[in-house]
Amino acid sequence: xxxxxxxxxxxxxxxxxxxxxxxxxxxxxxxxxxxxxxxxxxxxxxxxxxxxxxxxxxxxxxxxxxxxxxxxxxxxxxxxxxxxxxxxxxxxxxxxxxxxxxxxxxxxxxxxxxxxxxxxxxxxxxxxxxxxxxxxxxxxxxxxxxxxxxxxxxxxxxxxxxxxxxxxxxxxxxxxxxxxxxxxxxxxxxxxxxxxxxxxxxxxxxxxxxxxxxxxxxxxxxxxxxxxxxxxxxxxxxxxxxxxxxxxxxxxxxxxxxxxxxxxxxxxxxxxxxxxxxxxxxxxxxxxxxxxxxxxxxxxxxxxxxxxxxxxxxxxxxxxxxxxxxxxxxxxxxxxxxxxxxxxxxxxxxxxxxxxxxxxxxxxxxxxxxxxxxxxxxxxxxxxxxxxxxxxxxxxxxxxxxxxxxxxxxxxxxxxxxxxxxxxxxxxxxxxxxxxxxxxxxxxxxxxxxxxxxxxxxxxxxxxxxxxxxxxxxxxxxxxxxxxxxxxxxxxxxxxxxxxxxxxxxxxxxxxxxxxxxxxxxxxxxxxxxxxxxxxxxxx
Amino acid sequence: xxxxxxxxxxxxxxxxxxxxxxxxxxxxxxxxxxxxxxxxxxxxxxxxxxxxxxxxxxxxxxxxxxxxxxxxxxxxxxxxxxxxxxxxxxxxxxxxxxxxxxxxxxxxxxxxxxxxxxxxxxxxxxxxxxxxxxxxxxxxxxxxxxxxxxxxxxxxxxxxxxxxxxxxxxxxxxxxxx
Numbered sequence: 001x002x003x004x005x006x007x008x009x010x011x012x013x014x015x016x017x018x019x020x021x022x023x024x025x026x027x028x029x030x031x032x033x034x035x036x037x038x039x040x041x042x043x044x045x046x047x048x049x050x051x052x053x054x055x056x057x058x059x060x061x062x063x064x065x066x067x068x069x070x071x072x073x074x075x076x077x078x079x080x081x082x083x084x085x086x087x088x089x090x091x092x093x094x095x096x097x098x099x100x101x102x103x104x105x106x107x108x109x110x111x112x113x114x115x116x117x118x119x120x121x122x123x124x125x126x127x128x129x130x131x132x133x134x135x136x137x138x139x140x141x142x143x144x145x146x147x148x149x150x151x152x153x154x155x156x157x158x159x160x161x162x163x164x165x166x167x168x169x170x171x172x173x174x175x176x177x178x179x180x181x182x183x184x185x186x187x188x189x190x191x192x193x194x195x196x197x198x199x200x201x202x203x204x205x206x207x208x209x210x211x212x213x214x215x216x217x218x219x220x221x222x223x224x225x226x227x228x229x230x231x232x233x234x235x236x237x238x239x240x241x242x243x244x245x246x247x248x249x250x251x252x253x254x255x256x257x258x259x260x261x262x263x264x265x266x267x268x269x270x271x272x273x274x275x276x277x278x279x280x281x282x283x284x285x286x287x288x289x290x291x292x293x294x295x296x297x298x299x300x301x302x303x304x305x306x307x308x309x310x311x312x313x314x315x316x317x318x319x320x321x322x323x324x325x326x327x328x329x330x331x332x333x334x335x336x337x338x339x340x341x342x343x344x345x346x347x348x349x350x351x352x353x354x355x356x357x358x359x360x361x362x363x364x365x366x367x368x369x370x371x372x373x374x375x376x377x378x379x380x381x382x383x384x385x386x387x388x389x390x391x392x393x394x395x396x397x398x399x400x401x402x403x404x405x406x407x408x409x410x411x412x413x414x415x416x417x418x419x420x421x422x423x424x425x426x427x428x429x430x431x432x433x434x435x436x437x438x439x440x441x442x443x444x445x446x447x448x449x450x451x452x453x454x455x456x457x458x459x460x461x462x463x464x465x466x467x468x469x470x471x472x473x474x475x476x477x478x479x480x481x482x483x484x485x486x487x488x489x490x491x492x493x494x495x496x497x498x499x500x501x502x503x504x505x506x507x508x509x510x511x512x513x514x515x516x517x518x519x520x521x522x523x524x525x526x527x528x529x530x531x532x533x534x535x536x537x538x539x540x
Numbered sequence: 541x542x543x544x545x546x547x548x549x550x551x552x553x554x555x556x557x558x559x560x561x562x563x564x565x566x567x568x569x570x571x572x573x574x575x576x577x578x579x580x581x582x583x584x585x586x587x588x589x590x591x592x593x594x595x596x597x598x599x600x601x602x603x604x605x606x607x608x609x610x611x612x613x614x615x616x617x618x619x620x621x622x623x624x625x626x627x628x629x630x631x632x633x634x635x636x637x638x639x640x641x642x643x644x645x646x647x648x649x650x651x652x653x654x655x656x657x658x659x660x661x662x663x664x665x666x667x668x669x670x671x672x673x674x675x676x677x678x679x680x681x682x683x684x685x686x687x688x689x690x691x692x693x694x695x696x697x698x699x700x701x702x703x704x705x706x707x708x709x710x711x712x713x714x715x716x717x718x
Contacts, residue, residue: 015681015694047683193640195680230586230623231676271582272622274677288581290620349641349682356683387640423640423682437643441677447620 003036003079005029006054007067008117010043010202011234012195016066018051024069025053028076036080042203044117045357046104047349049093054117055079063093063102104354107373109335111343112319113196113359116203121238124245127206133251135322139214140259144174147218151321153329155341160186160277160314161389161418162494163340163407169311172301173219176309183221184305184312185212186282187228187235190274191390192441194421196345197315199357201228201235204319205242209265211318213251214325216263219311224265227282230272239267274391274445278493279312281447292447293493314419316345336362337406344405344420350387351378351426360405367401370424381426385509389418391438391445392498394505395431414505416498431510432517436464438502442495453496456487460503472518480514481507563602566591571606581609581617585624594628630665630672632710636703637687639678647686651675653700654707670711 005025009018022040029036044052049065056062057079064075074086099105110116119126127133139147152167173181185208189197201208212224228236243265246252254262268286275281276291283305285291304310320342324332333341345359346369353375360369370376370386377383385395394415396403403409407417425434443457463480466472484500484507491497507514563571570587574580584603589595595618604611618624636642636651651662655673658666665672681687684696688703695706 011679012681012683015679015684015687015696047681050683190677192638192643192678193682194678195682198680231679269583269586270621271586271624272677273620285582286579288579288583288617290616292620347680347682349685350644355641390640421640423644425644429644434644437640441638 004056009040016050024072042116047356135325154332159316173311181221182305182310183224185226196420211321230269346422350423352424387423389416390421393418394501397509431506442499450492452490467517470520635676641682641685645686
């Protein structure tokens with residue numbers, strides 16, 4: 001009998017108490033001298049059932065969760081011969097290897113998070129069993145131009161939110177005349193409510209490194225930087241270890257696998273500044289300065305880090321690369337829509353039954369993600385809207401749930417694809433409050449370099465504060481709208497340009513709540529709008 | 541005299557308060573690692589803060605002198621990033637998550653309640669040096685919202701009362717230890 005027990009030990013698992021469960025399993029196995037392999041893995045994504053334990057016996061896997069330490073003994077007794085007393089079927093998530101009996105997992109299509117929850121992120125051997133670094137070896141046999149063509153054909157677009165075609169970005173860098181060239185991986189996942197990149201790093205770090213290596217080969221970059229949030233200590237640890245292993249394995253360093261290619265990766269920890277997700281600000285931060293954006297052009301591919309040509313890609317973009325190389329661009333392009341290929345990962349949370357990390361093909365309707373995978377709104381609550389893209393994104397109302405998850409379709413609603421934060425809001429939430437929440441975040445994180453963002457967001461926030469305090473004026477909504485357009489058009493970087501999105505979308509779909517907030521001022525006033533008090537009954 | 545910043549590693553560029561003694565060994569160890577790398581300033585500051593718990597002024601003056609940065613540049617960087625702090629933190633750093641899922645789960649009320657009970661504002665420390673109140677943009681444990689993190693420990697599905705209870709419990713524990 002071969003038995004493997006996997007337990008998710010990502011940041012979110014640990015927050016749910018996975019460490020105690022791990023110890024309980026370890027004790028159980030050693031006391032009874034059971035020769036099972038106990039593996040610490042990343043997160044499987046089913047955050048709502050964490051800590052999650054996967055018991056695989058002779059290739060047949062059963063997934064359990066939440067597994068508290070008290071549940072360990074009855075649960076393992078059942079598998080290792082002491083009967084099935086005290087095991088509730090509620091603990092079982094899935095009994096099938098393909099997870100088709102649990103829609104949250106079965107209906108997803110995983111590419112970048114495929115091995116999360118399956119492999120030990122500290123083990124290179126685990127990654128190698130799943131074709132690890134085969135894509136890189138395959139790429140080395142192609143010419144850099146061919147690799148770029150494959151990425152272009154795959155229709156992969158930047159997963160950081162803006163959606164610029166990755167192949168074209170690489171092409172521009174590869175043609176830049178001067179060197180050295182730098183490759184930067186943006187792992188400064190700053191959106192509140194987004195944790196896809198962290199899950200990818202904590203679950204499958206070598207996939208990311210492999211993507212970086214292929215990008216370096218294709219573009220001719222000689223040095224890579226990974227800019228990681230300092231708030232992600234576990235992810236940083238795992239990356240450091242992975243880089244060490246990759247160097248020992250010979251895919252990092254000098255004359256990689258005898259190809260003559262040299263490449264090294266340096267980890268830079270961010271220090272908590274949302275604006276550093278913007279590429280020019282991020283480069284200044286790597287240079288050890290205040291992370292303030294600069295005017296583009298010149299674009300990073302022309303004058304980037306230290307003045308040299310640079311390319312910046314997001315974690316998820318780079319984590320997609322190895323699968324594209326291995327399975328071919330047609331396979332990847334076909335997963336998505338006509339204009340953009342592949343899959344997108346989302347961090348699904350808020351008033352949703354099944355929260356966690358989900359990955360679906362681009363072009364999936366929002367409804368499918370929220371109802372079929374997410375299980376719909378949490379019990380007893382009514383679905384009102386979904387917020388995509390955090391402070392740069394917008395709220396999409398319930399009536400637009402047939403919108404497809406694609407860059408252009410989402411943009412048409414006023415929201416954006418964003419980096420992957422997806423928060424479900426129910427009918428108790430006031431949309432004016434939500435707009436205020438996101439705007440106070442961007443206002444706080446505005447670096448202050450350009451006036452429209454520095455002053456404009458403050459002025460917008462003042463109006464929203466007035467509305468919430470029941471001191472709104474007739475002209476406020478018009479002013480707010482005009483400010484939105486000014487800030488959006490005149491700001492220097494994406495932080496300011498997108499800051500009005502949460503306000504604009506809520507104004508567009510829930511204008512009655514703003515109007516009601518204005519009316520609350522004066523004699524018929526019911527006082528300030530609280531978070532829990534939708535100002536009016538909204539027709540859903 | 542004009543001060544050179546970028547790339548210049550000339551010693552003693554900073555001519556501020558006289559630091560007669562050489563830097564203490566633990567600080568020297570941090571600074572020596574990064575000498576000659578002007579891009580390492582943020583890393584240096586992170587390491588100093590990791591060691592001392594905060595950024596003591598004198599240590600920053602040493603860093604300026606030894607690494608050849610004007611102190612003003614260091615101050616500029618320190619004040620730009622949320623992570624850095626000039627004052628020593630309390631024994632427990634209490635961070636209530638401000639992420640979206642936590643916000644709609646009323647994390648604001650939890651924070652207000654705790655600050656009210658402790659009698660301190662954000663980024664302040666209680667007089668007994670036990671609790672420092674901080675906020676965090678998102679800890680990424682959205683399924684457990686609203687979340688409070690005290691040092692390394694995560695408290696899931698908090699309410700104002702439950703959060704206050706947890707802090708009182710920590711206070712009791714500390715008393716017992718003493």
